[in-house]
Amino acid sequence: MKAPHRTLLVAVALLLAGTSPGHGQAMDEYDAPTTVTIDSLSELYEPVIFSHVRHTKLARCKDCHHHTTGHQDMNPNCVRCHLHSPESQTVSCKDCHTRQQFYPEQVSELGNPNIYHIDKPGLKGAYHLNCIPCHVEKNAPSHCEGCHAMTDAGREFFRLTDKTPGTAKDKDSRVR
Amino acid sequence: MKKLINRRRFLQGSLVASAAAAFPLAKNTAAANFEGYPDSMGVLVDLSRCVGCRSCEAACNKEQNLPAPEKPFNDFSVFDELSHGQKRRTDETRYTVVNRHDIPGLKHPLFRKIQCNHCLEPACLTSCFVNAYTKTPEGAVIYDASVCVGCRTCMIACPFNIPAFRYSSAFDPKIMKCIFCYDTRLVKGLPPACVEACPQEVMTFGRRTDLLEMGRQRIRENPDAYVDHIYGENEAGGTAWMYLSPVPFEQVEFNTAVPKEPILNYVKDFLSIVPMVLTIWPALFTGIHLLATKKEKMEQQKKSEGSES
Structure with a gap:
């Protein structure tokens, strides 16, 4: 009579553990999607089809996702609060880094003395600030159109449509 | 008697x-104790982030309806242009320019964006005898071209060489410079076009007091990445646009001789x-x-x- 009860309890405990991982449990690459289409910002450039699976071979989760995947970030500034942070409810970039940046609501929110992250980049800033240094270091494409092709709106914006394009010699060849 | x-x-x-x-x-x-309007806005420019893509120049051109440039905005040969031995500067066709600075001992060049710094106590405003300039409570230094007589005193007064003269028009000469996108954006609380266009978030838009705090936090948390100085916190009595740099400011051709008090004094x-x-x-x-x-x-x-x- 007591035995089935115990197995039920164990099963329930396992179920609970599965849905809400506690301390020490972290996501790994198999929990991630194969590709992510980054299109929420595409206007001057085409969307980016981001091969997540390829990037998991080249970088650690925390290199992009900070503490949110449950891997503790060893940056001493972050460790002050996130030493034991578990996996977050969301790991998607756009859920923390906003598409619109420096809009009146965000500017006035900075008056709140309880906010620590007063200097969090917007979505566009977060992508470029995180991707480019690594691309430069690993000799991956680091010029604009190496990751996203320019749209017609982009060509108009950069005034490529006015007349014959300028000397293409030095175009997009800078190194950082 | x-x-x-x-x-x-x-x-x-x-x-x-x-x-x-x-x-x-x-x-x-x-x-003399005027420290700027409370809650006035500003921009913090982080030179360590800029990759010289010139998106800000393109955005400014579009927002301010400026004439088409000689070369498109993704042509990077402009960084090699020298005029009278000087790097590119702001003029009647461009209110902002990005210049490349090769720093000895640094693996990559630094890029520095130039535009009006929107001083808290602008020298251009003080020098103008027809009162064409206004410092708005939002932080912008704007001007009324209709009263400008073209004397160009402000060009001499500005410690940052920003106001430009429309030499191309003999009958409608006027001073032209960055106005912080005042009428189209700043009055609505929106960031200027260049800030919004920047992919690297080189520029942070916010209340000047908040920006100083952010700047100090960046320096404190990354002491090796920056020199311990925010250019514009006190220069010329304080400016709305301020800069962080990974190398001493004179190496990026900032005028470090600008006095700490307003030129007005x-x-x-x-x-x-x-x-x-x-x-x-x-x-x-x-x-x-x-x-x-x-x-x-x-x-x-x-x-x-x-x-x-």
């Missing part, structure tokens, strides 16, 4: 006038006595002259009267 009373009255009157003139003078000195003492000199001195000295020569005149008159009789 009557004459003496007149002179005394006259001197008393001039004393009262001098005191009246001295009163606004005292008021002007109090303005250097000329204020002189300027404040100009109205007094112009209004009171002529009256005072004419009066003294008339009084001093009255006796002679009367004597002359007496003489001529005597000779007649």
Whole structure:
């Protein structure tokens, strides 16, 4: 009579553990999607089809996702609060880094003395600030159109449509 | 006897006038403590983030309806352009430019964006005798081109060489410069076009007081990545646009000789006595002259009267 009860309890405990991982449990690459289409910002450039699976071979989760995947970030500034942070409810970039940046609501929110992250980049800033240094270091494409092709709106914006394009010699060849 | 009373009255009157003139003078000195409008906006530019993509230049061109550039905005040969030995500067067709600076000992070049720094106490505003310039409570330094007479004094007054003159138009000469996207964006609380266009978030838009805090936090948390100075916190009495740099500012061709107090302070003492000199001195000295020569005149008159009789 007591035995089935115990197995039920164990099963329930396992179920609970599965849905809400506690301390020490972290996501790994198999929990991630194969590709992510980054299109929420595409206007001057085409969307980016981001091969997540390829990037998991080249970088650690925390290199992009900070503490949110449950891997503790060893940056001493972050460790002050996130030493034991578990996996977050969301790991998607756009859920923390906003598409619109420096809009009146965000500017006035900075008056709140309880906010620590007063200097969090917007979505566009977060992508470029995180991707480019690594691309430069690993000799991956680091010029604009190496990751996203320019749209017609982009060509108009950069005034490529006015007349014959300028000397293409030095175009997009800078190194950082 | 009557004459003496007149002179005394006259001197008393001039004393009262001098005191009246001295009163606004005292008021002007109090303005030396002006630290900018509270909650005025600014931009913090982080030179360590800029990759020289020139998106800000393109965004400015579009937002301000400026003429088409000679080369498109993704042509990076412009970084090699020199005019009279100087790197590119702002002019009537571009309110902002990005220049490349090769730093010895650094693996990659640094890029520096130039535009109006929107001083808290602008020298251009002070120098303008038709009052074309206004410092708005939001933080922008704007100007009214319709009253500009094209004297170009502001171009000399600006410690950052920003105001540009429209030399191309002989009949409608006017000063042109960055206005912080005042009318189209800043009044609505929106960031300027260049800030929004930047992929690297080189520029952070916010209240100037918040930006100073952010700047100090970046320096504190990454002491090796920045020099411990926010350019524009005190330069020229403080500017709305401020800079962080990974190398000493003079290496990126910032003018580090700009004084820490407003340019205005250097000329204020002189300027404040100009109205007094112009209004009171002529009256005072004419009066003294008339009084001093009255006796002679009367004597002359007496003489001529005597000779007649």
